[in-house]
Amino acid sequence: MEEFKRKPINIPVVSADQQADSAFGACSEAEPFALMVLGDSMEPEFHDREIIVIEPEGLARDGSFVIAFHNEEYTFRQLVKRDAGWALHALNPAYPDHPVADLSCVKGVVILKKKPGRRKSVKYYIDQEKH
Template identity: 60%
Template sequence: MQTSTPDHDMLIPDCAGGESFALMVMGQSMTPEFQEGEIIIIEPEGLAKDGSYVLAWHNEEWTFRQLLQAGDGWVLHALNPAFPDEPLVSLADVRGVIIQKALPGRRRASKHYI
């Protein structure tokens, strides 16, 4: 029996063994820590914990936010105060942890998060 895969699963690179992959930051929701145009490295099998920067499937789209514990649940927190916190339905929606950022052409601007 073959099962169908949700369309959003097709958007994550099909990496053997959960290999890390890179994405470019778009928008201003994570400033000042992450600037538009920076490259972030995502570890699909990384441990998501309170304070981690994560890639999550939320409200029918991919989003990059900080994961924060709020009471008995979790929220996706934008560092830019112009963007509201969003409650996270399930930690299963977290698909990776950001482990590094880099600004193309500026090696010294690289920063590790683990």
């Protein structure tokens, strides 16, 4: 089995009490950044307090997990193509989908998740050979 060659990426640490706009502004627009999942809207795939890494310049497509700016706040959802355009879809059926006209609201694509404190609990959402 061929082993993936992984190169480390630097992920800036920003305190949670900073405003969302300044947290996104702390990184250059091209740098990946990490966020902690809060709540259960993306269960069963993403659980409360898991860490996700976002690629701001990642390619958003149907089925991608994204960070989007919608209704004056940042949200974590799955991007889904619909007949009338796009929707931000919560995996937990207790939460509604939010239709969006285009992809301009997408601020980054999730490239991996990790459970805090577990070294081997990483799941990638991109092809590792391209990174």
